[in-house]
Amino acid sequence: MARSVLVRTAATAVVTGVLAAGVSACGASAGDDKHPDHRSFALPGRTLTVDSDDADLEIVAAPANKAGTVQVTRWFKGRVVVGGSPRVSWSFQDDRLKLRMHCDGFIADCSAKYRIEVPRGIRVTVDDGNGDVQARGFTDPLGIHTSNGAVHVTDSTGPLDLHSDNGAVRGDVSAPRVRAETSNGEVDLTLRRVPDRVDATSDNGAVTVALPRAAYHVTAESDNGGVSVSVPRDDRSPRTVSADSSNGKVTVRTAN
Known part of the structure; x- marks a missing residue:
């Protein structure tokens, strides 16, 4: 009797392992x-x-x-x-x-x-x-938060507040104000119109902000990575850009 129980237990374990492998593979x-x-x-x-x-x-x-x-x-x-x-x-x-x-x-x-x-x-x-969250075509305020996934917004002209706890945050927009933040992943923003304010932050990942040609009050910092700012800078400008990473390169450049 004991041997039969052991055999059935072993067989059940094998079947369970095969089923689990099948689910993982497909x-x-x-x-x-x-x-x-x-x-x-x-x-x-x-x-x-x-x-x-x-x-x-x-x-x-x-x-x-x-x-x-x-x-x-x-x-x-x-x-x-x-x-x-x-x-x-x-x-x-x-x-x-x-x-x-x-x-x-x-x-x-x-x-x-x-x-x-x-x-x-x-x-x-x-x-x-x-x-993951994708959004496009918004003219009014849009706020997005995902605990685990990427955020990608395009073709939007309203103010944006974008956040991921674990994932990249990307935007190709004409918004007047953008706040983009991730705890783990890159932030990549392209602004098609001159914005009033941009705040881009990553705890672990590169931060890139591409802007139309204009003068900006720029703050760019990285605790562990290079910093490159190639847009015209003017500390008196009402247009402010903040780009920060705790671990990654920070780039603020003119959009192509």
């Missing part, structure tokens, strides 16, 4: 979902908060014919070998769009991503627990 990808879900949510005011726990997000300014509603498309793939069935949920209350993924089990592998179309003229705040 991870779930939301991009494989050929039939995404769609929802519309009525937006009661002029603000929107996107609250996501574990997903990649694409957030875009919507065409004029979609004013007054938030359009959401969701891609999801998930499997749990030992545990409950994986699922995703979405809800909307006041101005908060809440996105959740439930993927619990001994061997679980899930992936979700969303495309969120927001009416123009809306102030947007994004808080993503784990995932």
Whole structure:
């Protein structure tokens, strides 16, 4: 009897190891979902908060014919070998769009991503627990925070406040004010119009700020890395640029 138990235990361990290896080798990808879900949510005011726990997000300014509603498309793939069935949920209350993924089990592998179309003229705040965030086309204030993932903003003219705890922060924008910060990763900003203020900081990574030709009041520092400033400098200029890294090269240059 004891020998049978040991054999079954060993066999279970082998099967579990094989299953785990299979899940690791072929991870779930939301991009494989050929039939995404769609929802519309009525937006009661002029603000929107996107609250996501574990997903990649694409957030875009919507065409004029979609004013007054938030359009959401969701891609999801998930499997749990030992545990409950994986699922995703979405809800909307006041101005908060809440996105959740439930993927619990001994061997679980899930992936979700969303495309969120927001009416123009809306102030947007994004808080993503784990995932990359891309945004484009915004003319109003936009704030993005992800605990683990990259942030990338393009084609936007409103003030930006961008933060990642672990990931690169990039922007190619015409915003008047930009604050970009990461605890671990590079910051790479290109400004297409002369900004009023830029603050770019990385605790561990290079910082690059490319600016239109003009004179700026520049502060650039690195605790462990080179510093290069090639834009015209004027300490009396109302246009201020601060670029700082604790561990990485800092570059402030004229945009090509």
